[in-house]
Amino acid sequence: DAGITQSPRHKVTETGTPVTLRCHQTENHRYMYWYRQDPGHGLRLIHYSYGVKDTDKGEVSDGYSVSRSKTEDFLLTLESATSSQTSVYFCASTSPTGPSLGKLFFGSGTQLSVL
Amino acid sequence: DQQVKQNSPSLSVQEGRISILNCDYTNSMFDYFLWYKKYPAEGPTFLISISSIKDKNEDGRFTVFLNKSAKHLSLHIVPSQPGDSAVYFCAATDNYGQNFVFGPGTRLSVLP
Numbered sequence: 226d227a228g229i230t231q232s233p234r235h236k237v238t239e240t241g242t243p244v245t246l247r248c249h250q251t252e253n254h255r256y257m258y259w260y261r262q263d264p265g266h267g268l269r270l271i272h273y274s275y276g277v278k279d280t281d282k283g284e285v286s287d288g289y290s291v292s293r294s295k296t297e298d299f300l301l302t303l304e305s306a307t308s309s310q311t312s313v314y315f316c317a318s319t320s321p322t323g324p325s326l327g328k329l330f331f332g333s334g335t336q337l338s339v340l
Numbered sequence: 341d342q343q344v345k346q347n348s349p350s351l352s353v354q355e356g357r358i359s360i361l362n363c364d365y366t367n368s369m370f371d372y373f374l375w376y377k378k379y380p381a382e383g384p385t386f387l388i389s390i391s392s393i394k395d396k397n398e399d400g401r402f403t404v405f406l407n408k409s410a411k412h413l414s415l416h417i418v419p420s421q422p423g424d425s426a427v428y429f430c431a432a433t434d435n436y437g438q439n440f441v442f443g444p445g446t447r448l449s450v451l452p
Binding site for chain 2: 266268
């Protein structure tokens with residue numbers, strides 16, 4: 226399995242506070258993604274990155290920002306958390322070449338609760 | 341509008357029988373399709389995939405069928421086992437994996 230680590234695994238925070246979720250991968254994958262999983266919606270793309278300092282918005286990017294200063298790290302920030310951002314967040318990565326081509330590898334997820 | 345649809349939120353099957361999970365897509369630019377399996381409190385894991393140049397791909401108990409004209413694919417699990425109980429996500433991508441679009445998932449329960 227690809228080495229993708231998310232931290233924290235669980236977080237409870239209050240409305241209006243900033244929150245940063247971390248994703249670290251050891252596979253040297255160029256592409257990285259943040260998804261959120263909600264009942265009835267499956268996995269929806271928040272932001273993605275095709276390389277260091279190369280990021281773009283996904284389907285549900287409002288209220289979120291990302292940064293990628295190193296190949297292995299992809300940070301997701303909720304600028305001012307709202308209750309609608311209570312969700313399970315998954316980081317994923319892949320490579321455009323080699324055995325990872327066409328497959329996404331996921332971390333174990335972060336359960337975020339915004340009270 | 342959802343580009344990848346899984347119209348059955350849940351499915352129950354008896355152990356040893358066949359499980360058939362369905363997926364429909366709307367974007368004709370999709371050229372590669374994947375199935376992921378997800379257990380509670382874990383991340384999704386890759387199960388099987390199929391390229392648009394094929395109509396069938398088999399891996400052990402798992403077979404994926406693709407009908408391009410109908411924009412439909414299905415995952416067959418034979419025989420079903422209790423350990424197969426999980427949520428299954430259908431996903432599609434173009435250009436071999438830059439943008440992956442997921443369906444809402446189907447929860448499969450395999451009853452002993």
